[in-house]
Amino acid sequence: MSSVPVSAYLALALILFCIGLYGALTKKNTVIVLISIELMLNAVNINLVTFSKYGVNPSITGQVFALFSIAVAAAEVAVGLAILISLYRNRRTVNIDEMDQLKN
Amino acid sequence: MTLTGEFFAFMSLALVAVIGGVLLLNLTKVIHMVVALVFTFVSIAGIYVLLSAEFLAVIQVMIYSGAITIMMLFGIMLTRHHGDEAEPKGGILRKLALLLGVIGFGAAVYFGIYDLNFEAVPNTLHENNTEQIGVSLFSHYIIPFELTSVILLAALVGAIVLARRDDDKEGDQE
Secondary structure, eight states: OOSSOHHHHHHHHHHHHHHHHHHHHHOOBHHHHHHHHHHHHHHHHHHHHHHHHHSSSOOTHHHHHHHHHHHHHHHHHHHHHHHHHHHHHHHSOOBGGGOOGGGO | OOOOHHHHHHHHHHHHHHHHHHHHHHOSSHHHHHHHHHHHHHHHHHHHHHTTOHHHHHHIIIIIIIIIHHHHHHHHHTSOOOTTOOOOTTHHHHHHHHHHHHHHHHHHHHHHHTTOOOOOOOOOTTTTHHHHHHHHHHHTSHHHHHHHHHHHHHHHHHHHHHHOOOHHHHTTTO
16 A cells, blocks of 8 residues: 555654654743644644544544644634733743743 | 655655754744744645645645744744843753653653554545545534634634733833
């Protein structure tokens, strides 16, 4: 059937997810943290599309779910950037360590 | 695993995607990070083509490489970044622990997937891909589709309300 095994696609998605996870946990800039979360969502989408083609029961459902996931990710970016700009206007910082208003 | 065109295409696309991700972690300027991410997104679109999801590939290029990247650039350019975020001294140990944790997570998942193989089931995903998605979307998934439109509307209104400039309070700071 295919010359590329399923585990290769899943391993690529795993590597991208790990990169995104590490970036989201270590980076200090809030924009980069949002970007890393996007990378993790993309890795999950790769998994969905892979199982949609090579899974036990191939169907179009995985691709439709990936479409929903992309739409929700776009909405999340819009709201996240709006929160970021609002915070920047109030606190003059994009450093995620200094966004601790909920702590007190 | 034979050496076919599909294999070479997968390997090169995966390589570009991973290199883009690694550059995202290692570059120092925020703009360069976003540009590195575009490589990853376009490579993922190519991966979608290999997985016979042409419609999703086009959506990926349009939404991620186009819209989301431009929005991230707006977010970067509307804020100010001081000194390219000098790394704190005490953060090395924390970063090392996080790296070990992430690598452990990756290894644990990889042990679950490394010999995964399903029996080949012939499918027709590559024929009229967009039509199949449309039929499925408007027959089985019509309620999630409508809920997605509600979510997008709520996100649009919420983003405008959050990012709107309060004229009386913030006008003197600019």
